[in-house]
Amino acid sequence: MKEKTSSNAPTDTELKKWQGSSVREKLVQLxxxxxxTKDAKLHTIAIGSSHVSFFYLSSMAAEEKIYDEFIPKLINAGEKSIKSMLEAVDSANTGELQKVLSEIVSGKTAVFLNNEKQVYLITFRNKAKRSIEEPNSEHIIRGSHDGFIEDLESNMSILRYRIQNPDLTFEVMELGKKNKAKTAIAYLKTSYDPELLKEVKRRISYIDTEIMLTPGYLEEYIEDDPWSFFPQMLNSERPDRVISNLVDGRIALIMDGSPTVLIVPTTFFAFYQSTDDYNSRWISSTFIRLLRLASFIIAINLPAFYISIIGFHLEVIPQELIVQMKNSVEGIPYPPIFEAMLMELTIELIREAGVRLPSPISQTIGIVGGLVIGDAVVQAGLISNLMIVVVAVTAVSSYVVPSNEMSTTVRLLRFPLMIMASIFGFLGMTFGVIFILVKLCKLESFGRPYFAPAAPFNLQGLTDTFIRLPIWLKKEKSNKTGSGIFNKKKSSARGWEKNEN
Known part of the structure; x- marks a missing residue:
């Protein structure tokens, strides 16, 4: 057998040869x-004087549907009904070799009839699907417990089931020259911004790559600032969260083969909002949301604050605590920055080990790392008791954020702040925080301010950012920024109160 390249893409010679070939020659060419390819199959049957040939990949097509269901029906229908039956099933027809190859590798079956130039492409797909279950990374207390899976059509069906409205629109395109990853752009016609949709399509049109495997690839190609620490697209595996953003006027990008959906544009505060915020009463939801935002400040500043105090500003310590802090740090053989770096990197190692190991073992690693190692380094005089407390509070605060991407960003930001605090104390820490705030104010997500509604300041937008007012006060949505607009007057949604006796 002669050697062929690993690519099945047709050459110019093959394309020209295909156009003028008979059915037999086309089958030979395929x-x-x-x-x-060992799973490429060709099967030909004779019905009267007509010959029908099926070409497919056995690893993708459902052979039992072809042989046990479709072919018997075709034979029973008779020779005169072959063409009408081929057109009646879920099929398309084309005369282009590139299209035929693309559909075959996606799981469809190419059907050739006599000497017709057109090739029928019938769906007998045999694709294994994971059952619909709640995403492990986005657990909630109240609400639905379903999630997206790795099949594009199933994910579109989930959204259709939730939004039974013709305004829900899907535009499907293929990305990648080799793998042709199907990607759907989802939006609601009643709330989306046409300029935003145009910008999303424009950026996607510039993607020039051989292969597109995951939404992470797509995100890096179209995000505003690839050098920023902060994620500029919100990703989720929860249908209810995606639907909420679609109603707000945002656009969702769904890729076949991944349960993760990208949502654009987004803001910094969207990463600290959870579906549970809208499944609980607004007072408790507001408290939890404020707690999450406070965790961001604690997670990036607490280690730097500790280093600044121990290294430069002991005068800020109350008199009652000076002796205790002195006893805790006395005898530590190196500066606070090395102490903090050692413990922070240890925590990161424990976390990474816990993620990679099976669940029962990962829990054991967490306990061993948190208790045994922590107690051992204190007993050995390598780390102070106060540093253990600081690192523990910092670690817990960084995991409060509902988004894994923002959690990673928070854990990274603390390191440059720790370095600045070890050199300049509170002054260096202050400059580091100012730099982060300036970056947040300058950053954009598809042309929309990333730090909105704090910068630029929008008082109405703040009512669903730091706090969450009752849902019945929400009058309408803004299709330009995706932020809720609240009516100051009493909403007519609770008009029944006016008719009470």
Whole structure:
């Protein structure tokens, strides 16, 4: 057997040869293209004087549907009904070799009839699907417990089931020259911004890559600032969260083969909001949301604050605590920055080990790392008791954020602040925080301010950012920024109160 390249893409010679070929020659040409592919199958049946040929990949197509269901029906229908039956099933037809190859590798079956130039492409797909279950990374207390899976059509169906409205629109395109990853752009016609949709399509149109495997690839190609620590697209595996953002006027990008959906544009505060915020009463939801935002400040500043105090500003310590702090740090053989770096990196190692190991073992690693190692380094005089407390509070604060991407950003930001605090104390820490705030104010997500509604300041937008007012006060949505607009007057949604006796 002659050697072929690993690519099944047709050459110019093959494309020209295909156009003027008979059915027999086309089948030979397909066999030549897939000659090193063991799952390529060709089956021909005779019905009267007509010959029907099926070409498919057994690993993708459901052979039992072809042989046990479709072919018997085709034979029973008779020779005169072959063409009408091929057109009646879920099929399309084309005369282009590139299209035929693309559909075959996606799981469809190419059907050739006599000497017709057109090739019928019928769906007998045999694709294994994972059951719909709640995402592990986005657990909630109240609300639905379903999530997206790795099948594009199933994910579109989930959204259709939730939003039974013709305004829900999907535009499907293929990305990647080799793998042709199907990607759907989802939006609501009643709330989306046409300029935003145009910008999303424009950026996607510039993608020039051989292969597109995951939404992470797509995110890096179209995000505003690839050098920023902060994620500029919100990703989620929860249908209810995606639907909420679609109603707010945002656009969702769904890729076949991944349960993760990208949502654009987004803001910094969206990463600290959870579906549970809208499943609980607004007072408790507001408290939890404020707690999450406070965790951001604690997670990035607490280690730097500790280093600044121990290294430069002991005068800020109350008199009652000076002796205790002196006893805690006395005898530590190196500066606070090395102490903090050692413990922070240890925590990161424990976390990474816990993620990679099976669940029962990862829990054991967490306990061993948190208790045994922590107690051992204190007993050995390598780390102070106060540093253990600081690192523990910092670690817990960094995991409060509902988004894994923002959690990673928070854990990274503390390191440059720790370095600045070890050199300049409170002054260096202050400059580091100012730099982060300036970056947040300058950053954009698809042309929209990333730090909105804090910068630029929008008082109405703050009512669903730091706090969450009752849902019945929400009058309408803004299709330009995706932030809720609240009516100051009493909403007519609770008009029944006016009719009480």
């Amino acid at each position: 066999q030549s293209i897939f000659e090193t």
